[in-house]
Amino acid sequence: MNSIMQKIESLDDVKKRNERKIKLFINSEYPDLIKLGEIMKRCRKKNRCNCLVCSVCLRRFRLQFLKKNLPKLQTLSKYYSLYLATVICNVPVNMATDSIDVFKNWFYDKLKDNHLDGLIFVGGIDYSFNQAKNQSYQPYWCQHLHFIVATNHKKLVQEALSKIFVKDGVRLKKPPQLDALKDFDDIVSVTNYSIPSYFEKRYKQKNGRTSHWSLNSKLEKEIALFLARNSPEDLKVEQNISNMGDAI
Numbered sequence: 001m002n003s004i005m006q007k008i009e010s011l012d013d014v015k016k017r018n019e020r021k022i023k024l025f026i027n028s029e030y031p032d033l034i035k036l037g038e039i040m041k042r043c044r045k046k047n048r049c050n051c052l053v054c055s056v057c058l059r060r061f062r063l064q065f066l067k068k069n070l071p072k073l074q075t076l077s078k079y080y081s082l083y084l085a086t087v088i089c090n091v092p093v094n095m096a097t098d099s100i101d102v103f104k105n106w107f108y109d110k111l112k113d114n115h116l117d118g119l120i121f122v123g124g125i126d127y128s129f130n131q132a133k134n135q136s137y138q139p140y141w142c143q144h145l146h147f148i149v150a151t152n153h154k155k156l157v158q159e160a161l162s163k164i165f166v167k168d169g170v171r172l173k174k175p176p177q178l179d180a181l182k183d184f185d186d187i188v189s190v191t192n193y194s195i196p197s198y199f200e201k202r203y204k205q206k207n208g209r210t211s212h213w214s215l216n217s218k219l220e221k222e223i224a225l226f227l228a229r230n231s232p233e234d235l236k237v238e239q240n241i242s243n244m245g246d247a248i
């Protein structure tokens with residue numbers, strides 16, 4: 001577990017992050033956020049709040065996620081090639097009507113409709129606030145998925161994923177890529193990365209590169225309100241991960 005711990009934020013880091021958030025929420029003008037701040041304030045070792053917005057509970061979930069899935073992925077790697085798949089949805093999140101459940105159901109339904117319900121994968125959902133330096137598009141909350149796929153048919157799966165991810169009539173700008181994982185270290189890094197430790201702001205620069213920034217108070221409150229009723233577990237997506245059977 002030591003190599004895993006090195007890649008995870010320390011307990012002190014997440015406690016500090018929580019302190020900042022609790023102060024921000026309790027002093028906000030939103031009753032739901034004030035309530036959330038108070039719940040997070042009472043989060044204790046033997047009585048965890050299990051809120052997704054609580055950085056201590058999110059860290060705890062991420063550790064369990066790694067502990068549970070790394071042995072499974074290691075076993076799968078004996079029979080299949082493993083890849084990181086990224087699906088970035090360019091349709092802005094509608095903070096009033098969308099939810100993690102809506103996004104997950106859309107994803108699972110698409111897989112099923114396109115006969116990919118036999119695909120083996122595990123990973124998670126991430127949110128980022130995307131902005132372009134040259135203001136080529138309106139800033140928006142973006143939802144994306146990072147998951148580890150176990151398959152011996154890379155081309156077929158990549159083509160299928162590229163074809164199916166159309167949301168509300170808008171095709172993804174970039175087809176999902178499957179990036180091969182080379183060794184166990186790679187598997188650890190990517191599994192860790194697939195469930196985010198926090199959400200951030202991303203700037204697309206003129207040269208096409210993306211830089212990452214912390215959320216400001218306004219955005220921190222916005223995403224916390226959106227995820228106020230979710231638990232860390234809700235970020236997870238998985239299919240057939242314990243199943244060595246008829247995989248694609």
Ligand SMILES: [Zn+2]
Pocket residue numbers: 040043048049050051054055056057
């Ligand atoms: Zn908590």
